[in-house]
Amino acid sequence: MNDDMLGYLEHLAQQGDFLRIPFGILGSGYFLNHPDLAQQVLLKQAKKFQKIFTVKYTAKGIFGENLFTSDGELWQVLRSIINPAFNAQRFNAYASIMTDYTKIMISQWQPGEVIDIPTAMMDLTLGITSRAFFGEDLRDNQIGQAIIKFIELFSQRISSFPVPIWIPIKSNLEMKRLFALIDNHVGSITVKRRQSGEDYGDILSMLIQAQASDTTGLLTNEQIRNEVLNLFAAGYEVTAHSIAFTLYLISQHPEVEARLLDEINQVVGDKTVTISNLNQMPYLEMVLFESMRLLPVTAVVSRQAIENVVIDDYIIPKNSLVLVAPWTLHRRSDYFPEPLRFDPDRFNSQHKDNIHKFAYLPFSGGPRICIGNAFATMQMRINIAMILQRFKLTSLSDYQLQPIFNFNTRPKNGLPMLTHARKGID
Ligand code: HEM
Numbered sequence: 110m111n112d113d114m115l116g117y118l119e120h121l122a123q124q125g126d127f128l129r130i131p132f133g134i135l136g137s138g139y140f141l142n143h144p145d146l147a148q149q150v151l152l153k154q155a156k157k158f159q160k161i162f163t164v165k166y167t168a169k170g171i172f173g174e175n176l177f178t179s180d181g182e183l184w185q186v187l188r189s190i191i192n193p194a195f196n197a198q199r200f201n202a203y204a205s206i207m208t209d210y211t212k213i214m215i216s217q218w219q220p221g222e223v224i225d226i227p228t229a230m231m232d233l234t235l236g237i238t239s240r241a242f243f244g245e246d247l248r249d250n251q252i253g254q255a256i257i258k259f260i261e262l263f264s265q266r267i268s269s270f271p272v273p274i275w276i277p278i279k280s281n282l283e284m285k286r287l288f289a290l291i292d293n294h295v296g297s298i299t300v301k302r303r304q305s306g307e308d309y310g311d312i313l314s315m316l317i318q319a320q321a322s323d324t325t326g327l328l329t330n331e332q333i334r335n336e337v338l339n340l341f342a343a344g345y346e347v348t349a350h351s352i353a354f355t356l357y358l359i360s361q362h363p364e365v366e367a368r369l370l371d372e373i374n375q376v377v378g379d380k381t382v383t384i385s386n387l388n389q390m391p392y393l394e395m396v397l398f399e400s401m402r403l404l405p406v407t408a409v410v411s412r413q414a415i416e417n418v419v420i421d422d423y424i425i426p427k428n429s430l431v432l433v434a435p436w437t438l439h440r441r442s443d444y445f446p447e448p449l450r451f452d453p454d455r456f457n458s459q460h461k462d463n464i465h466k467f468a469y470l471p472f473s474g475g476p477r478i479c480i481g482n483a484f485a486t487m488q489m490r491i492n493i494a495m496i497l498q499r500f501k502l503t504s505l506s507d508y509q510l511q512p513i514f515n516f517n518t519r520p521k522n523g524l525p526m527l528t529h530a531r532k533g534i535d
Pocket of ligand 1: 176177178188339340341343344345347348351406407410411470471472473476477478479480481482484485
């Protein structure tokens with residue numbers, strides 16, 4: 110499991126749809142690999158489950174509860190406060206940040222250059238996310254670097270058994286140091302914002318406004334800081350890797366690339382992509398959806414039962430861990446025939462409504478579905494369309510994609526790709 114989580118999940122999926130797995134001192138785990146079972150855990154009986162111990166403990170020891178880790182009342186309050194940040198009317202502003210930053214990135218690429226796509230996409234996403242959330246680009250100063258390093262250490266901590274944060278091992282000390290830097294910076298931006306009273310149209314402004322009308326007392330200054338950091342941690346790396354996987358899959362399927370380019374040329378031409386263009390490019394969305402099916406960055410979603418839960422004829426005892434794996438659900442041949450084939454047409458208008466809602470879970474499902482899914486889907490389509498307008502990307506001849514699990518799915522040895530010029534954009 111530790112050495113090859115994705116292989117382990119595939120191995121489990123071959124054994125059956127409902128398995129009990131011994132997890133040593135953590136007790137029993139249950140692996141549920143059928144869309145109806147996933148729907149029970151994530152939707153129908155969602156209230157009987159919470160985030161697992163390691164997720165809660167890892168975050169709590171460092172920056173306190175947040176939307177990702179909390180449950181019950183705190184989660185409900187946070188979700189309702191943060192939801193408006195992802196309302197459609199804010200998306201015009203986010204879209205122009207996304208196009209501006211993509212334009213800058215591709216204007217710096219040289220034809221014939223080999224680029225590690227995940228690294229480039231993480232840099233791009235960090236720029237976009239920090240402008241959309243904080244109103245400033247954090248990449249150019251030490252805060253951006255601190256956030257990258259912090260998220261890396263945090264991911265390692267969350268995917269292993271966490272050493273209590275007060276024990277002075279190297280990674281704990283480093284996380285504390287980085288957190289202090291980030292905390293200080295976010296704190297001072299927040300104070301300035303509050304003093305100026307100005308609405309910057311970003312997520313930080315929105316949280317500050319929500320604080321003024323919050324009657325629960327739960328949206329404290331610390332909570333605002335936690336949420337901004339959490340939205341970073343939850344969103345930036347997964348978005349970057351999803352874009353990277355999609356660009357790779359496009360490069361491996363010339364017929365898909367040709368059809369996609371046709372669509373982009375017809376709808377956008379040489380112009381800058383707009384939100385209304387996105388609605389006119391169904392194939393772009395199909396390609397992205399199929400990429401997230403074949404290579405879902407969140408390979409597995411985990412929960413802990415807070416009471417005995419009855420599903421079908423089985424009882425999942427209180428405290429058990431439950432794993433629902435988009436990685437294996439997306440590879441069920443009864444829901445996705447020839448599951449290893451990259452076929453965007455699975456998501457065409459004729460087929461997509463017939464897909465069981467819980468057979469396809471790149472953003473999970475139910476009340477805890479990813480809050481950033483529309484933001485990420487918009488960003489990924491903008492980035493992919495703009496990159497393809499200007500560049501053809503090919504993978505290196507000796508390159509073999511090897512997805513591995515490290516809290517999220519990513520390519521084991523990066524994903525270097527060669528750039529070939531197509532044409533300019535305005
Ligand atoms: C391709 C990009 C993304 C993927 C694949 C993804 C995937 C997911 C998944 C599977 C979950 C459910 C986790 C669970 O319940 O255990 C989740 C939750 C979450 N995601 Fe995303 N995410 C993406 C982008 C983003 C972005 C851009 C943001 C922030 C702007 C974000 C913020 C969150 C938050 C805060 C949660 C917790 C929501 C809650 O529990 O109420 N995600 N994401």
